[in-house]
Amino acid sequence: MSTLVALARAQALAAGRAQPITTVRHLHVHDRPLVLIPLAMAGEANAPLAALLGSAEDQPRLLVVSQPRNRDERFAFFAALAGVVVPYLDSFAGATEAVPVDRGRDVRHRFVDAPQIWVPNPGGADFLRLLGRSTRFRRTDGDFPVPPAVPRLGQWLTFLASSAEVPGSSLLVNAVQALTQHWATGQSSAEDAHFGSLFAWITDGAAAAREAENGPVAGPATDPTFDNEILAPLITAADPALTGVLRELLVPTWERMWKSIALLRTLPAGARVASRWDSDRDAYSAYVEHLIEDGSPQPRRDGAVAAAARLQRLENAAARYAVQRAFDDPLVMAEHRLTGQAFGALVTLAKADRIDDSGKRPVLRPRIMVATTETVRVEPGATLTSPSRPAQKAKVVSITPTATSTDVVLELSGGMGRKLVAEPGSVPAVGEQLLLTTLSEAYRPGAAFPDPDETPWTHGGPPTHHEVTPVE
Amino acid sequence: MSRVEKLRGSAPGKRHNARTVAALTGNPGCTRRAVLDAAGVDKVRLAERIGFPGAFGQSRFALARGNAFEAMLKADDCALLRSTLGAYVGGYEDLGADEDDTLSARHSRTRALLRSGAEGLLDHPLLTLDVAGQTVFLEPDLIAYQNGSQLQVVEIKSFAIIDGQADGTAVSSAAVQAAVYVLALRRLLGDDRVSHEVVLVCPENFSMQPVAVVLDVRKQLSTLRRQLSRLASVSSLIESLPASLSFDLAQPVADLVSSLDALTARYAPECLSSCEMSVFCRDEAAGRTAVLGRPVREALGGIETVDEVLALASGTREPEPDQVEAAALLRAAQRLRDEAL
Numbered sequence: 001m002s003t004l005v006a007l008a009r010a011q012a013l014a015a016g017r018a019q020p021i022t023t024v025r026h027l028h029v030h031d032r033p034l035v036l037i038p039l040a041m042a043g044e045a046n047a048p049l050a051a052l053l054g055s056a057e058d059q060p061r062l063l064v065v066s067q068p069r070n071r072d073e074r075f076a077f078f079a080a081l082a083g084v085v086v087p088y089l090d091s092f093a094g095a096t097e098a099v100p101v102d103r104g105r106d107v108r109h110r111f112v113d114a115p116q117i118w119v120p121n122p123g124g125a126d127f128l129r130l131l132g133r134s135t136r137f138r139r140t141d142g143d144f145p146v147p148p149a150v151p152r153l154g155q156w157l158t159f160l161a162s163s164a165e166v167p168g169s170s171l172l173v174n175a176v177q178a179l180t181q182h183w184a185t186g187q188s189s190a191e192d193a194h195f196g197s198l199f200a201w202i203t204d205g206a207a208a209a210r211e212a213e214n215g216p217v218a219g220p221a222t223d224p225t226f227d228n229e230i231l232a233p234l235i236t237a238a239d240p241a242l243t244g245v246l247r248e249l250l251v252p253t254w255e256r257m258w259k260s261i262a263l264l265r266t267l268p269a270g271a272r273v274a275s276r277w278d279s280d281r282d283a284y285s286a287y288v289e290h291l292i293e294d295g296s297p298q299p300r301r302d303g304a305v306a307a308a309a310r311l312q313r314l315e316n317a318a319a320r321y322a323v324q325r326a327f328d329d330p331l332v333m334a335e336h337r338l339t340g341q342a343f344g345a346l347v348t349l350a351k352a353d354r355i356d357d358s359g360k361r362p363v364l365r366p367r368i369m370v371a372t373t374e375t376v377r378v379e380p381g382a383t384l385t386s387p388s389r390p391a392q393k394a395k396v397v398s399i400t401p402t403a404t405s406t407d408v409v410l411e412l413s414g415g416m417g418r419k420l421v422a423e424p425g426s427v428p429a430v431g432e433q434l435l436l437t438t439l440s441e442a443y444r445p446g447a448a449f450p451d452p453d454e455t456p457w458t459h460g461g462p463p464t465h466h467e468v469t470p471v472e
Numbered sequence: 473m474s475r476v477e478k479l480r481g482s483a484p485g486k487r488h489n490a491r492t493v494a495a496l497t498g499n500p501g502c503t504r505r506a507v508l509d510a511a512g513v514d515k516v517r518l519a520e521r522i523g524f525p526g527a528f529g530q531s532r533f534a535l536a537r538g539n540a541f542e543a544m545l546k547a548d549d550c551a552l553l554r555s556t557l558g559a560y561v562g563g564y565e566d567l568g569a570d571e572d573d574t575l576s577a578r579h580s581r582t583r584a585l586l587r588s589g590a591e592g593l594l595d596h597p598l599l600t601l602d603v604a605g606q607t608v609f610l611e612p613d614l615i616a617y618q619n620g621s622q623l624q625v626v627e628i629k630s631f632a633i634i635d636g637q638a639d640g641t642a643v644s645s646a647a648v649q650a651a652v653y654v655l656a657l658r659r660l661l662g663d664d665r666v667s668h669e670v671v672l673v674c675p676e677n678f679s680m681q682p683v684a685v686v687l688d689v690r691k692q693l694s695t696l697r698r699q700l701s702r703l704a705s706v707s708s709l710i711e712s713l714p715a716s717l718s719f720d721l722a723q724p725v726a727d728l729v730s731s732l733d734a735l736t737a738r739y740a741p742e743c744l745s746s747c748e749m750s751v752f753c754r755d756e757a758a759g760r761t762a763v764l765g766r767p768v769r770e771a772l773g774g775i776e777t778v779d780e781v782l783a784l785a786s787g788t789r790e791p792e793p794d795q796v797e798a799a800a801l802l803r804a805a806q807r808l809r810d811e812a813l
């Protein structure tokens with residue numbers, strides 16, 4: 001927890017209202033998202049009780065399992081869920097665009113849009129992951145055949161749940177995370193996990209949030225008292241009133257979900273949100289292709305090499321996402337300024353036409369001097385970047401403390417055009433206020449992993465073909 | 473009537489179980505909980521009585537499934553449990569019957585059976601543990617499996633293990649509870665007689681088929697030992713309390729609340745999931761940085777109240793000597809927030 005966000009929490013507590021911790025929105029918000037609120041049956045391993053879902057606020061579709069231990073009903077539920085979710089997911093596999101690859105020597109195609117599913121909380125995303133696990137190996141033939149849409153739903157949910165683990169991905173969004181990323185409440189993160197209370201902190205304030213704590217839960221777990229006093233008698237009596245009761249339970253969350261989406265939409269999107277959505281569209285396009293060409297379900301568990309490679313991808317994505325958020329958002333960058341990883345400074349001297357001719361051929365290497373009153377925790381030789389000129393590198397030549405501030409001399413390279421004269425505006429001018437940081441967007445290549453077929457058995461390879469076993 | 477009984481009043485005492493010991497050691501600095509637990513006060517009813525009820529119920533669906541799973545494992549002389557554990561030899565004895573008047577009889581029978589070292593499964597052994605200077609009985613919910621020279625704790629849980637993975641919170645609380653049992657068994661029989669590896673028997677994947685997994689609880693054991701040693705002797709604590717203090721639920725609410733006020737609490741958001749008094753304590757702690765959680769409190773330099781934090785951040789208050797560093801950071805944070813917003 002950065003002191004900056006902690007201070008925002010303290011301010012929220014004092015003000016009785018949530019406080020913003022970003023100036024822009026850091027996730028893609030879809031024009032046509034699908035909201036899905038799952039409810040689980042307590043005590044069962046991932047047995048659904050109900051779901052309220054749909055891609056239009058005024059058309060929520062309620063699915064209910066009225067006898068949760070009835071296998072047929074459960075599968076009818078899966079089929080009905082697939083009937084709504086799969087067509088939604090498929091609906092984006094239409095128009096494509098060409099993306100240059102291999103330095104423009106080739107092109108590949110990706111879909112111009114991708115799906116976005118919203119669940120209330122991390123528990124909801126986890127529920128979908130397990131729902132994916134319990135349905136993707138289902139057989140469409142044999143003793144207990146299921147409609148083809150059921151294993152397809154399982155594959156999709158598995159895909160979405162695993163993309164949700166990638167920091168910055170917006171294919172499967174949980175509202176609690178989306179909101180807490182943008183607002184600090186005056187309560188603890190444990191209490192923020194309650195979607196209703198979190199939402200109330202942002203929209204109505206502290207008193208409403210306390211009220212909401214006792215209101216309907218956002219699932220997937222139900223409230224034990226609700227289970228004991230309301231649900232159990234209805235299920236025992238096979239009372240048709242169950243549907244109405246569940247609808248009433250879910251509707252407040254449904255409304256808050258759509259309001260949360262609308263609220264986030266009002267924030268301007270960060271500059272790098274679109275490029276992360278591009279990556280999401282890439283992932284979606286690749287999975288559509290996989291389903292068409294191969295169609296095999298994801299294995300139960302990744303092999304050792306796949307797991308290590310995935311872990312590294314996730315780490316890279318996390319690092320990239322953290323840098324991108326800071327570059328997009330001065331308030332996020334402020335967290336780095338507080339720790340000395342970034343500082344704001346005023347340009348006091350600039351020599352834009354400086355040429356370094358000590359090498360084989362002369363190169364343009366302007367130097368500037370900046371003055372800052374902030375903490376500077378960098379050493380000479382370090383490379384800095386400025387969010388306003390991300391393609392330009394600034395090497396620290398010297399750091400000199402003065403009576404009132406610190407003077408830093410920087411040598412610039414890149415982002416100034418190809419000539420020996422800098423493009424206008426590409427070199428910061430005297431009087432310009434700059435932000436400099438050690439954070440860098442530069443691509444960091446990952447370690448090479450052995451091909452699965454060449455992995456020693458001690459590390460999980462060569463892979464056995466995943467068994468497609470019917471789930472018990 | 474002992475001092476402790478006087479504190480509790482007319483209600484029957486609540487006994488410790490592995491969960492309450494775990495919760496107590498989770499917040500060893502809290503005098504309030506230590507005293508209420510030592511006195512066996514029914515905290516659920518106390519919290520309700522003073523108007524701060526919490527939600528600590530259990531769903532009957534979950535209970536039913538847990539019971540069904542356990543019954544299935546124990547049917548036919550534990551046939552399924554035995555095959556899951558690979559424990560085919562030896563007997564099965566249930567020391568069951570959870571009644572107060574049989575406590576000491578059960579305890580001595582447990583001791584005798586465990587010390588005999590006979591191979592087999594022993595259900596609901598009654599154990600004791602020293603908690604805050606008091607010997608408490610532990611409500612047993614485990615099977616001790618005597619296997620060769622070592623005893624192993626077996627816990628039956630009804631959360632599912634799916635593809636070798638289970639819900640992290642459920643596993644870690646099971647591990648802490650198992651560690652409490654291991655500790656109690658070790659106090660009785662000696663350290664080397666009881667394995668630090670406990671067996672968790674859970675349903676596998678989406679079925680009711682049991683699967684056994686082994687958990688190493690050494691880490692939980694050492695935390696537990698350390699925390700137990702940090703629990704101040706509760707008897708001397710109780711001695712130092714005013715004689716009029718009582719938690720008899722028949723008293724007027726105002727008296728109950730002033731009795732609670734006499735016991736220092738140490739609220740943290742973790743209390744919400746582990747202590748029945750949490751809604752009351754949270755309300756009492758309003759305005760303190762502790763209610764925001766430990767990481768936030770630390771990031772705010774450990775400053776006690778939100779008002780102080782904001783005054784230091786805006787510079788309207790001079791920091792105490794030990795707050796100078798925190799105050800500088802807060803002022804910088806405030807300036808950066810103002811600049812960006």
Ligand code: SF4
Pocket residue numbers: 499502503504505737738739740743744747748749750751753
């Ligand atoms: S809720 Fe109150 S009594 Fe319970 S542990 Fe926390 S501070 Fe102590």
